[in-house]
Amino acid sequence: MPTFAQKTQSKCTTKANINKGSAVSKTVAKTGTGAVAEAMRQINPDVVAAYPITPQTAIVEEFSSFAANGKVKTEMITVESEHSAMSACIGASAAGARVMTATSSAGLALMWEVLYVAAGCRLPIVMPMVNRALSAPLNIHCDHSDSMGARDAGWIQLYSENSQEAYDNVIQAVRIAEHSDVRLPVMVMLDGFITSHAIERFDMIDDKTTQAFVSEFKPFSPLLDTDKPSTHGPFDLFDYYFEHRRSQAEAMKKSKQVILDVAKEYEKLTGRKYDLYKSYQLEDAEVAVVVLSSTAGTAVSVVDKLRDEGIKAGLMVPRVIRPFPAEEYAKALTHVKAVSVMDRSDSFNAEGAPLYTELTAAMYQSGGRPVMSNYIFGLGGRDVHPSDIEKVYRDTLDNAHNGKVKKAVNYLGVRGDE
Amino acid sequence: MSKLKWQELTPGGVITEPGNSKSYRTGDWRSRRPIWNKDACSHCMLCPIHCPDSSIKVKDKKMTGIDYDHCKGCGICANICPKNAIEMHNESEYK
Numbered sequence A: 001m002p003t004f005a006q007k008t009q010s011k012c013t014t015k016a017n018i019n020k021g022s023a024v025s026k027t028v029a030k031t032g033t034g035a036v037a038e039a040m041r042q043i044n045p046d047v048v049a050a051y052p053i054t055p056q057t058a059i060v061e062e063f064s065s066f067a068a069n070g071k072v073k074t075e076m077i078t079v080e081s082e083h084s085a086m087s088a089c090i091g092a093s094a095a096g097a098r099v100m101t102a103t104s105s106a107g108l109a110l111m112w113e114v115l116y117v118a119a120g121c122r123l124p125i126v127m128p129m130v131n132r133a134l135s136a137p138l139n140i141h142c143d144h145s146d147s148m149g150a151r152d153a154g155w156i157q158l159y160s161e162n163s164q165e166a167y168d169n170v171i172q173a174v175r176i177a178e179h180s181d182v183r184l185p186v187m188v189m190l191d192g193f194i195t196s197h198a199i200e201r202f203d204m205i206d207d208k209t210t211q212a213f214v215s216e217f218k219p220f221s222p223l224l225d226t227d228k229p230s231t232h233g234p235f236d237l238f239d240y241y242f243e244h245r246r247s248q249a250e251a252m253k254k255s256k257q258v259i260l261d262v263a264k265e266y267e268k269l270t271g272r273k274y275d276l277y278k279s280y281q282l283e284d285a286e287v288a289v290v291v292l293s294s295t296a297g298t299a300v301s302v303v304d305k306l307r308d309e310g311i312k313a314g315l316m317v318p319r320v321i322r323p324f325p326a327e328e329y330a331k332a333l334t335h336v337k338a339v340s341v342m343d344r345s346d347s348f349n350a351e352g353a354p355l356y357t358e359l360t361a362a363m364y365q366s367g368g369r370p371v372m373s374n375y376i377f378g379l380g381g382r383d384v385h386p387s388d389i390e391k392v393y394r395d396t397l398d399n400a401h402n403g404k405v406k407k408a409v410n411y412l413g414v415r416g417d418e
Numbered sequence B: 001m002s003k004l005k006w007q008e009l010t011p012g013g014v015i016t017e018p019g020n021s022k023s024y025r026t027g028d029w030r031s032r033r034p035i036w037n038k039d040a041c042s043h044c045m046l047c048p049i050h051c052p053d054s055s056i057k058v059k060d061k062k063m064t065g066i067d068y069d070h071c072k073g074c075g076i077c078a079n080i081c082p083k084n085a086i087e088m089h090n091e092s093e094y095k
């Protein structure tokens, strides 16, 4: 029986997804962290500075063994904290190196200050980010509170449903980050344990093709170019700070087209199609669910079940959260009568979680306005079953029939009255 | 120096021109302006040694004026002057 992830991989995208790219490719079985470590090995960055944190640990562990065994020429910097990891990445990137790191949860939280520095200095650092809940209470399992909290730090954010997407996104991230229109750091998300620690099959392209695809890094005015001395991260007052922020916003805006262009080029190599989002049975849908990452696989099986009953159910799975493609996302949903957005994080604002509030804002500017509800689910790794998602679809159907939401913000799968 | 638009800046504010702090006029920050009365001045050289921004111009042991590109308007010169030859005025009078 195919896994949910395999099912979405083949069903959620077009026929082009059947591997027929020009690259030599092999199918391997590995964990999500293993897939990411392989992508990092093939990219062969100049510097990796990282600190281990569950569930990211295995990425750094496996990559360190590549470094120790001479499989990469990377300078591994072992540091005493994530704040130091990101700081070392910033220094190395400004010096002119291609730099990567990886983190999760509290590790990302400890990087907070320097995340903004990396983005503000326009340093194209690539960071796989394994989603895990934040304390307290202490929990090591999957939810999206960590990366959602960092969504305004100026990093591009790509979300992956499975190992294949995590691998592909990490390779594409290098090109997106380093593009001269962009020069911004990129985070690539994968779900903690569900994707990071489950062994799945995925297709790897050959090392040579990956190297040619990422090509040589051309840094902007690197510190180590001693013939052309430069200063990175200078003091900036009221007379220029605003202009620098404005140009940073423009780079984020421009990155949308770069993400699409890089995806097209990658498709030629691999046959795997990437866009800003994926959809399943959405074109003629009356009700739709929007959800990120691994839960999409489960949702596909629910759509199949409901379609068999004659219910016009559809699914939308955003890949890109920063930049937020408001126009494209609104366009994809504008014909739907009722939409439920499933968020694997809460923003404690009492008016809904991040994905819901941003999509609702996007719909406000568009012509059609589906009735929109929010389901906060899966916090701290709480399982989400097909029956949970089916409940969401059935509530959404009621909302579509009534033309209004019964309850805008809901907690799905929690014990006790919501 | 006319100020650049956001489209004209280097990514991340990287400074590609070493030593360009020379062209930065810290005098822009000033809210009070020292006005020197040449006739009242005895050239005692107290204000040049007290000015924290080296903004009192001196030539041949004589005070010649104030460098408004760098004077921050602290008022120390006016305070220290035994001849009351420097008076502080609101910058708004000159804009």
Ligand code: SF4
Pocket: B034, B050, B051, B052, B053, B054, B055, B056, B066, B070, B071, B072, B073, B074, B075, B076, B077, B078
């Ligand atoms: S006001 Fe202050 S900075 Fe300006 S000339 Fe006088 S002492 Fe120097």
Ligand code: SF4
Pocket: B036, B040, B041, B042, B043, B044, B045, B046, B047, B048, B063, B077, B080, B081, B082, B083, B084, B085, B086
């Ligand atoms: S302190 Fe007064 S008198 Fe002495 S040099 Fe300065 S302005 Fe002239």
